[in-house]
Amino acid sequence: MISALNRLVDLVEEQLREEFDIEELARTLGTTEYHLRRMFSSLAGMPLSEYVRRRRMTVAAAEVVRGESDLLSIAVGYGYGSTEAFGRAFRAVHGASPGDVRRDGGPLRTQPQLRFRLTIEGSTPMDTRIIEHPAFRLLGHAARVPLIHRGINPHIQQHIGALPEQEHARLRALSDTEPAGLLQVCDDIDPDGTEGSELTYLHGVAVTNGTQTPVDLDTIEVDAGTWAVFRTEGPHPEVLQTTWAATATDWLPSNPWRLRRGPSIVAVLERADDFSTATCELWLPVEPAR
Incomplete structure (x- = not known):
């Protein structure tokens, strides 16, 4: 299960700019989408959809700060149909608009890439x-x-x-x-x-x-x-x-x-x-x- 979750995290990184098929991934990993989502949220402390949004906005923030592309191009590149929709998602993660961040360089709230590891202590037996x-x-x-x-x-x-x-x-x-x-x-x-x-x-x-x-x-x-x-x-x-x-x-x-x-x-x-x-x-x- 831990390896399946880490493969899921890798897939998120590979497809940050596009939608991915979690049902197909679960099938190839020999599990179910339902179980994969339940385990992810339990171990990560957040839903998969929230993690994906935070990672997308973390990576997108770097492009916003660099200023090499206009905001609409960045928004479309991350699957948003308008700068308004992109701005709402951006503000929900960073607490500031893309325009403010481009001007001031921050504030930014980074979501690190997750990596799951299993530590079994065995100190609390489960009946x-x-x-x-x-x-x-x-x-x-x-x-x-x-x-x-x-x-x-x-x-x-x-x-x-x-x-x-x-x-x-x-x-x-x-x-x-x-x-x-x-x-x-x-x-x-x-x-x-x-x-x-x-x-x-x-x-x-x-x-x-x-x-x-x-x-x-x-x-x-x-x-x-x-x-x-x-x-x-x-x-x-x-x-x-x-x-x-x-x-x-x-x-x-x-x-x-x-x-x-x-x-x-x-x-x-x-x-x-x-x-x-x-x-x-x-x-x-x-x-x-x-």
Whole structure:
């Protein structure tokens, strides 16, 4: 996986002035565009699209400062149809317009070329199991919410808080397969993992396909497949979020699995009354890395 990410970085440099086919690259590297984007954003700390924009504007800034070409020629050379569009992208990265930078020589904010390296320390063992699960269905109450990487998501908190206590009890009674109990489900996640992008959050339970679905509940159909299940215990949600991040930075690069499309599921096994601590299982859909 690390070599695939570095090849992706090399391709960005080779084609800074043009669009490149990440799907085809992923195929030649024996992985998927979805997994490649998810791993890039997790390890780089930014979406691939943002990295490409920063690199383009870093290289373009040198041409702006040199003054050998007019701004429209530079804009068109980097795929922008007008100096206005180029200027907006330039200002978003450097905090100044191309004209100001050409006149004053700055300010400039450089995005260095990334290089991925894997360091395995092994100081924090991850309690993991791999299971095969038949197709099942998720039932519950869904909402579109923004992605927030750290801390409590107030939009999710508000969504759950609006449900009456008897509704939680009704959902628990419907659960008849793993993952057991009330679940926190994230689906339709942006592969780039962009903070603020929308995802579908479902508060509900897992049921077998033969279970009758109440008409007032939202449903997510889940295909049969392999799941990596990570057990966490401690302060909530900090330990869960740290483990979630470590699946990308530590576990996936050093194990023969890759992410596949599907919902991410958190099952809360035990928790304190105030939810300050919890024991959870994080279910991630995976497939063998080829």
